[in-house]
Amino acid sequence: MVAAALVAGAVAGGATTYLMNADGTDDPSAQVTSGSSSSSQPRLALQDAIARVDGAVVQVQTPSGLGSGVVISPRGLIITNNHVIEGASGDQILVITADNRRVPATIAARNPSKDLAVLKPQGSVGDGIELASEPDGALRPGDQVFAIGSPFGLQGTVTVGVVSAVNRRGDRGMRMIQTDAPINPGNSGGGLFDLRGRLVGVPTSINSPVPGNVGIGFAVPANQVRIELESVT
Secondary structure (H helix, E strand, O other), X not given: OOXXXXXXXXXXXXXXXXXXXXXXXXXXXXXXXXXXOOOXXXXXXXXXXXXXXXXXXXXXXXOOEEEEEEEEOOOOEEEEOHHHHOOOOOOOEEEEOOOOOEEEEEEEEEEOOOOEEEEEEOOOOOOOEOEOOOHHHHOOOOOEEEEEEOXXXXXXXXXXXXXXXXXXXXXXXOEEEEEOOOOOOOOOOOEEEOOOOOEEEEXXXXXXXXXXXXXXXXXXXXXXXXHHHHOOO
């Protein structure tokens, strides 16, 4: 029986995943728009797109394990999954930057229903990268995307795939981006990026009969990420 499993933040003494319900059907619900379109920016070679964003992806450590996060410009806030920091208090979160600096962070906002959280670093973590302004990042099935995170604790790991579907209904009926870019425990809260070097989604869950990737992963789309970031004063 295939179960949809949250890609757990915990990677301590072995990978941990959490089960969640998802019926995998399409959701034609209205999309939220915000900001001006940046889809006119030129696409980059894959290697150049990775080089543009990899410094903005951080590892998020808590007493119960680890996950990933992404620094978003211009405010330098970090987006991650709520389940990555679930159970941690404000003084128990440590961010490891791409250049191996260790920066404490506090919880600025969290939304369990969307599995998103915003962290405020207590020190410099870099300028961050651009968040796509269009709903679902203006993605179409077949568009190439890549994920960066800390699967099984391996910080800065890049995996590449394509968009399988947009508006795919996931847990609690929320619209998700479906991708076959490999997503594993520790990728949670990291980034799903397009070839313009923009964050288009936050990897959150996989649909798998085992606690590992089989090519069906889900990411919270950029417009939902923007709403959470704008809630932080």
